[in-house]
Amino acid sequence: MSTQIPKQTEKTEETAAETETEAPSKGDERRAEKRRRADERRRQREVEEAEKAAADENTVELRVFRYDPDIEGKQEPRFDTFHVPFTKGMTVLDALMYARDTYDSSLTFRHSCRQAVCGSDAMFVNGGQKLACKTQIDELEEPIRVEPLPHAEVTKDLVVDMEHFYDQMEAVEPYFQTNEYPDGELEEQRQSRENREKVKMSTRCIWCSACMSSCNIAAGDNEYLGPAAINKAYRFAMDEREGEDVKQKRLEIIEQEHGVWRCQTQFSCTEVCPKDIPLTEHIQELKREAVKNNLKFW
Amino acid sequence: MYEHDVVVVGAGGAGLRAAIAAQEEGADVAIVSKLHPVRSHTGAAEGGINAALRDADSWEDHAYDTMKGSDYLGDAPAVEALCKESPEEVIQLEHWGMPFSREEDGRVSQRPFGGLSFPRTTYAGAETGHQMLHTMYEQVVKRGITVYDEWHVMDLVVTDEDDPTDRSCHGVVAYDIQRGEVDGFRASGGVILATGGMGQVFDHTTNAVANTGDGVAMAYRAGVPMEDMEFIQFHPTTLPSTGVLISEGVRGEGGILYNEKGERFMFEHGYANNDGELASRDVVSRAELTEVNEGRGIEDEYVHLDMRHLGEERILDRLENILHLAEDFEGADGLTEPMPVKPGQHYAMGGIETNEHGETAIDGLYAAGECACVSVHGGNRLGGNALPELIVFGKRAGNHAAGKEMGEPEIPTGKTGDWESAEYEFEVDVGTVGDRGPAAADGGAVAADAEGLLEAEIERARERVEDLLARKGRNHAEIRSAVQETMTANVNVFREEEGLKQSLEDLREAREAYTEVAVSDPSRTFNTDLIHTMETRNILDIAEALAMGALARREFRGAHWRKERQERDDENWLKHTLISWNDGEPELWYKPAILEGEAKTYEPKVRSY
Structure with a gap:
């Protein structure tokens, strides 16, 4: 299957025929006529643009994974090809949106903020986990293969189904805990700049699950907490505002059978993280903390 | 059917705060959201949270700045509540572990922001919203609050009395995006709308694709008036190609705006002789567009925002996120070159009319956050005042819905008190087109009890979904882009009579086109074609109200500029615009702004920066 330009042309005729049959009043008639002409012009333009795009070198070829358990003919996974006119600064997300809005409105993907903060659109692009919204088309080899995240x-x-990822995130008691707050009314807890700097990168996580998808260990051990959840534990364990008692509890959580010791430092999570969080380093540091902590009781 | 005491629609800052507050009051709460909470657009807020935390500052000064910034269209009881309660809410966030930027002594940092008389904007780098959203979601997880994520709320379940102020709300009907089923959520205590912004009404916006104003449109169709819809904030520094936001924090830290000739135009062309780049957002946006219109823009489109002189260390410490955004979305390196910026739709000052407890004119229906108009922002919102609004009024709505006694409100809702009818004739038809088929889905259902009402609404919603899936017709995407195009062309920063009328004509055509809309993806699984089609209906209702309000208001106040009368007209226009749906026949009316505060009256003054 190639681009769906022929289908687009068919649609034009259908709509035009439908509009002609209904025209109750003069004003309505005039508006309907105006609208039909505008629509025709727009469709004409779109068809021309799409045809030109397909002929033109300046288009991008996307091969997109398709699957829908509900629709006969899509139950067997397949790849569809879309030719999208290239514009400067175009991202993979832009191209997917164009393909959906112009050729096939059933093309389905999550997206919202378009600026790499909502974490909705992690995908497998040319064999790597990427956020579609911050992946520039002109940095990719064509045809661009777009697939759902592996291991989900x-x-x-x-x-993809995100439930397992969310379950792991929520398994590490991912909320601030402390035993003492300042006495004064309207008084904040003090935190040194150094300590804030220490946890800063870990707080940037946008829950996109690219790391989890890239991790071989997580692929083989479904109970492994995974890089994002361990990073979340790190974010609190290293925050000096929580205090020693809480840190003790946190280290016990990450030291469990499916915790930090599963990590084999392959750095794949760190490589794919769109927010540049040094995930592997954070996991290593927690391992060291855990060892230190265990030595304390000898 | 699901049952809870309080149902919160939307899981951004206001929704999460409302849910936490309702639960603290003992209610069984559920959040229903079309996105997982951490995907909400609160996460994109960059700059900060205004709060008078320090001894040298006061809530009174914050309130004065906010009233001035609103161009005297804020309601004083709401503004004062915001400014008084923001400090304790900020400290609450800190106690929940939010990683604020810090001073040497370990206290939370504050920086200057536009229109503020004191550096009172607390922040976490240039990613304050992200940190705030995640911190509050952590609290939701901790408390075990039920979240129904990826459920698209289609409509409210509201009784059908003639007078909207006699109606009551008993829940919502929603579509489970993953499974493709319609179901009902009964709320015995109240429904809180916290659905955020409506930026998708325009085509150059900092807002997310999900910001389609669903809650505002739902409340409007159920009979709640929309307030001050014409007041839209255009942020002066968005990236030209995508609309991605470059925080006001850049100017707060000392960033400078230049035109093509390298002139610092905010001063050199006299737009704001005192505050320059840190004038209020509406002032800076108009200045930039004037520069472009008079031929001093770069590539006839944008201006430059330069922060190089701040130095790498300071930029990395306080604005690092900006470097990533400029690089990833515009290919500009903020450390070595100026960043291109232009105004873009950013924020809706207007929304669902509420009082200071978050209550709407319909019993049991609340709204908080950007979807609501309480009104703290009036004609123009100050930078750093959106995030405190989420937590202050989210908390208030949550508490009230859970049954907390909060006293008599001072702000009236619905047609009570001193309201007046508008004497304005729209030359173009507005409101419902033709007969109301299931695709239009407005008005309420009638039933003897709440349960019967919910059943009836669930059935109607199912019919609507089935109809949209079964029929043949137009794709919503072309209708949506027609709306966005006309709104951006005609209802933008500079507005004039002819353009506004044109927009209403175009919107009428779009409404007519929508009667032929159809969903071509027949799937029951994750059907985004269906969701976007339903959202487009909401966009249409909102765009129309926005253009109506803008056409009728012949004055220049805050973010609303009119060519025909380029000055503020306090004699005639010191009043809020309200638009009621009236079962398909929109009606325009007004109510006075409340300038009498607790300690003082905010007398309108000339607004210069």
Whole structure:
């Protein structure tokens, strides 16, 4: 299957025919006529643009994974090809949106903020975990292969089931805990600049799950907490505002059978993290903390 | 059918804070959201949270700045509540572990922001919203609050009395995006709308694709008036190609705006002789567009924002996120070159009319955050005042819905008190087109009890979904882009009579086109075509109200500029615009702004920076 330009042309005729049959009043008639002409012009333009794009060298070829358990003909996974006109600064997300809005409105992917902060659109692009919104088309080899994140169950097209990821994130008591607050009314806890700097990178996580998808260990051990959840534990364990008692409890959580010791420092999570969080380093540091802590009781 | 005491729609800053507050009051709370909470657009807020935390500052000064910034269209009881309660809410966030930027002594940092008389904007780098959103979601997890994520709320379950102020809300109907089923959520205590912004009404916006104003449109169709919809903030520093936001924090830290000739135009062309780049957002946006319109823009489109002189260390410490955004989305290196910026739609000052407890005119229905208009921002919102609004009014709505006694409100809702009818004739038809088929889905259902009402609404919603899936017709995407194009062309920073009328005509055409809309993806699994099609209906309702309010208001106040009358007209226009749906026939009316505060009256003054 190639681009769906022919289908687009068919649609034009259908709509035009439908509009002609209904025209109750003069004003409505005039508006309907105006609208139909505008629509025709727009469709004409779109068709021309798409045809030109397909002929032109300046288009991008995307091969996109398709699957829908609900639709006969899509139950067997396949790849669809879309030719999208290239514009300067175009991202993989822009290209997918263009393909969806112009050729096939059933093309399905999560996206929202378009600026790498909501973490919705992690995908497998040319064999690597990427955020579609911050991946520039002109930095990729064509045809661009877009697939759902590996090691996750595919819901439909590029959408994967995130439940397991969320469960792991929530398994590390991912909320601030402390035993003492300052006495004064309206008084904040003090935190040194150095300590804030220490946890800063870990707080940037946007829960996109690219790291989890890239991790071989997580692929083989479904109970492994995974890089993002361990990073979340790090974010609190290293925060000086929580205090020693809480840190003790945190180290016990990450030292469990499916915790930090599973990590084999392959750095794949660190490589794919779109927020540049040094995940492997954080995991290593927690291992060291755990060892120090255990020595304390000898 | 699901049952809870309080149902919160939306899981951004206001929704999460409302849920936590309702639960603290003992209610069984559930959050229903079309996105997982951490995907909410609060996470994109960059600059900070205004709070008078320090001895040298006071809530009174914050309130004065906010009233001036609002161009005297804020309601004093709401503004004062915001400014008084923001400090304790900020400290609450800190106690929940939010990683604020810090001073040498370990206290939270504050920086200057536009329109503020004191550096009272607390922040976490240039990613304050992200940190705030995640910190509050952590508290939701800790408390075990139920979250129904990836459920798209379609409509409110509201009784059908003639007078909207007699109606009551008993829940919502929603579509489970993953499984493709419609179901109902009954709320015995209250429904709180916290659905955020409506930026998708425009085509150059800092808002997320999900910001389609669903809550505002739902409340409007159920009979709650929309307030001050014409007041839209255009942020002066967005990246030209994508609309991605470059925080006001850049100017707060000392960033400078230049035109093509290298002139520091905010001073050199006299737009703001005292505050320059740190004038209020509406002032800076108009200045930039004037530069471009008069031929001094770069590539006839944008201006430059330069922060190089701040030095690498300071930039990395306080604005690192800006470097990434400029690099990833515009290919500009903020350390070695100026960044291109232009105004972009950013924030809706208007929204669902509420009082200071978050209550709407309909019993049991609340709203908080950007979707609400309480009104603290009036004609123009100050930078750093959105995030405190989320937590202050989110908390208030949550408490009230859970049954907390909060006293008599001072702000009236619905047609009570001193309201007046508008004497304005729209030359173009507005409101419902033709007969109301299931695709239109407005008005309420009638039933003897709440449960029967929910069942009836669930059935209607199912019919609507089935109809949209079964019919043949147009794709919503072309209708949506037609709306966005006309709004950006005609209802932008500079507005004039002819353009505004044109927008209403275009919107009428779009409404007519929508009667033929259809969903071509027949799938029951994650059907985003269906969701976007339903959202487009919401965009249409909102865009129309926005253009109506803008056309009728012949004055220049805050973010609303009119060519025909380029000055503020306090004699005639010191009043809020309200638009009621009236079962498909939009009606325009007004109510006075409340300038009498607790300690003083905020007399309108000339607004210069």
